Amino acid sequence: MHQPTEIYTSRAADFKQQEQTAAGIATRVSWLRVGVFVAVVAAAYFFFNSGNNLAGALTIVAGYMLFILVMRWHGRLEYQRKQYSLLHELNQEELDRLKGNLNKLESGQQFANDHHPYSSDLDIFGPNSLFQLLNRSVTDIGKRKLAGWLQHRALPHQVLQRQQAVAELSQPERLDWLQNLIAISRHYKHEQDQKKDFFSWLMENHFFSKHAYLKILVFILPVLTVAAILAWMYGYSGYPAVALLVVQSLLCYQHRVARDDFYENSMAMYEVMRSYSRQIRHIEEHSFESELLKELHQKLHAGNVKASVALGKLSTIIDFFSYRLSTLMAFFLNTILMWDFIWIYRLENWRERYLKQVEGSLDVLAAFESVASIAAHQYSNPDHAVPELSEVPFEVTAEALAHPLIFSSERISNDFAMQGVGHTIIVTGSNMSGKTTFLRTVGINMVLAFTGAPVCARRMRVAPVQVYTAMRTVDNLAESTSSFYAELKRLRILLNMTEQGEPVFYLLDEILKGTNSRDRHLGAMALIRQLHQRYSSGMISTHDLELGAMEEELKGSVENYSFNSTIEGDKILFDYKLHRGICRSFNASKLMQLMGIAIEEE
Structure with a gap:
């Protein structure tokens, strides 16, 4: 397996050296251009001053043609010098991506849409987004094509075609061609x-x-x-x-x-x-x-x-x-x-x-640029898997599944498997234990799979579905909408989608959190029962341990998983590992104590 960091570092240094060499040649040719101009003027002056007008005119014509040739030569050298500079810059950006330094890259904020089924909740666009990680295109048409692929799942045969195309362009022998395609567009202004x-x-x-x-x-x-x-x-x-x-x-x-x-x-x-x-x-x-x-x-x-x-x-x-x-x-x-x-x-x-x-x-x-972006991402992450498409309804099976936007060397991965219609995974966990991040991990990797891109996992099988999320619902003062009502609107859309017969995979975080515990508990149970009757499956994270009782009510269709923490003195320790069963460890009181709130211990 190739080592992207070493390759990009070496290429960046090589292109920097080639840029400096090309700059030196271009400077000398620039002086040659000046020399040609001065020599032609001097020669023409000599001939005209000597009365040899024909020779003077021929000198001007020949000199003009020579000057044009040298000027074009200089233009080609300047283009090549800039190409080396852009290739150096491109390889530096690849190194930044591997380190998680995405701030200077195109965020795709113009494609952000709070009403989209999943893009806002899964960080598809905006700062520190999947678009920043994937996109290498400078042209507007390339960005729009890739954004469209990330917003709309491809049909199974399209996914397979893209995977094959990405595999071809991500081969080591294609790297020069691939990076030159990306660098060419950077010579010009795009709006x-x-x-x-x-x-x-x-x-x-x-x-x-x-x-x-x-x-x-x-x-x-x-x-x-x-x-x-x-x-x-x-x-x-x-x-x-x-x-x-x-x-x-x-x-x-x-x-x-x-x-x-x-x-x-x-x-x-x-x-x-x-x-x-x-x-x-x-x-x-x-x-x-x-x-x-x-x-x-x-x-x-x-x-x-x-x-x-x-x-x-x-x-x-x-x-x-x-x-x-x-x-x-x-x-x-x-x-x-x-x-x-x-x-x-x-x-x-x-x-x-x-x-x-x-x-x-x-x-x-635009399609070539989008494939090139994904191929560059695959080349940079040779340990990421090309997912398999499953014919088993709602199958999501993964080994060492992790979030592609978490760049820590201590990135935690989890194995996970579920399948079947009307299946709900209830994920409980203590505060900051990783349950919401895990839902996003599953969702963003499904989006990658349906785009035709590799996933952040050792292996993954996933059935084609429409991903739908309700996680970051917030109030809207302009529309006089509370966060609770905004969440209800998202859930109403989910119910409408599941009525259409399209397979919908939902990811719901702390549902109905804007109301009292009794109504939240009753409402969440009613929603799970309703979704159980639809052509849908998904995952729900919650602090409401009472929901865990639904595993007995809907045996085989509801499963409990959890993330846990341990308290050692004044420290709260997390393993960020997915466990079977309901969470039995809590840390809210300890967190409040650490923040200075006086909690009386019983």
């Missing part, structure tokens, strides 16, 4: 919803369909204007040239709002499209073996041109559009060549030919 906003805007704006006459003028006016200007320079009348320039200026003024709108929306996508194009090219240049990756790869070649080429065309259009960034340049380009109109026409033509293909290819890219 939320850019792709969706741009494509939606582009589909709604049809400039030339509203101004069909401009299609003809776009091709005729620039030719006539340039010809008239040349004729003027050769001694012919300048009136035709001036008239044509005025016509173009008036057209530009008339449509200035639409031109600016196209320009601003297009420029906002320039960096993003370059990123998409490079990433997709990186995918296109490789072959794959797993069913899902082969299927995705084939979609990139489904159109008349490769997806990366189609995206490259869009990048080129936007790049030419950007030439009008300078006010002076914009004036000359638009009053002589109808520059904006030409590239609006090209953009609309691109939309008709490639938009659907590109939208499909970006969905492919």
Whole structure:
């Protein structure tokens, strides 16, 4: 088994060294560029000063071409230097993940939803979340795809396909390819919803369909204007040239709002499209073996041109559009060549030919990024198991099951097994003993399993179910909702879900804690009896020991488990191990004493 910490440390050091070497070469080439410029100016001055105008002109042309070549060489070196820097940064982040340092990573807070069946209670999004642990994507489409996978369980065949794809990309020989795919997108700026906003805007704006006459003028006016200007320079009348320039200026003024709108929306996508194009090219240049990756790869070649080429065309259009960034340049380009109109026409033509293909290819890219994120996580955690999907209703069987967001070297794991419809595990325990954490451990690993990711366990078998939780119910002043009523609303949703026939696995923490002990006890027992009659199973943590009596009432369907603690002097000791039976050790009084509350001992 490979050692991720040692590998990432070594790679980080190697990429740092390569970055420094590339930076040195880039600096020397930068000075070469200056040298070429000075040499060309000096040589041209010499020839022109000597009266050899032809040699001077040839020197300028040749020097310009040489300068462009050196400048492009320098650009490639700078890109490679930055790539090494990003790869160094990426490997450092992997080391941080292994240590549990997630604070600087993307939290996915934008996907948080308190009304989701489980994401808030199981820390799927937000600070110190599962999303932070898994996500390696920079692009908005990649983040959204992974978030969707974490929010909605995949069908069994999809889980198997993702597991195979993750297994392929997590192989040691794939690590370079995998990290380069992740690093490529970091060269460019990405903002939320850019792709969706741009494509939606582009589909709604049809400039030339509203101004069909401009299609003809776009091709005729620039030719006539340039010809008239040349004729003027050769001694012919300048009136035709001036008239044509005025016509173009008036057209530009008339449509200035639409031109600016196209320009601003297009420029906002320039960096993003370059990123998409490079990433997709990186995918296109490789072959794959797993069913899902082969299927995705084939979609990139489904159109008349490769997806990366189609995206490259869009990048080129936007790049030419950007030439009008300078006010002076914009004036000359638009009053002589109808520059904006030409590239609006090209953009609309691109939309008709490639938009659907590109939208499909970006969905492919998002899926690749999501698989890559999970694969990187699997590579970093070779001791995590690939879960098996069970056909036994509500089976959850695990060995050495632990919480993936607990990074302590003393992380405690537990074995656990349950199965069958209408089965409830009641978990009792003293304060801080770990019962709530265990429910979250079971839930978050089930989410990982249904995403197609490895689980934090030695082995796990789990049946496909809808996970539902009620743990962190809080009051809402804006809605005049108490925490007790908020919990009742969550439980009402649970009952509604179980009426639909869909398998629901519930995780309920300290249910009905906002009311008196008698009502809480009666209500909890009634809920367990009701859920026992539905197509559901799950776990309930509680301090209410009376619920343990339901093991006798519903034999074989209700089981008691517990977490215990021991008190030694002024210390409360926890083993965080799951035990069979009801909890018999309590520590609330001792905890209150330690906090300074005077409790009289009996």
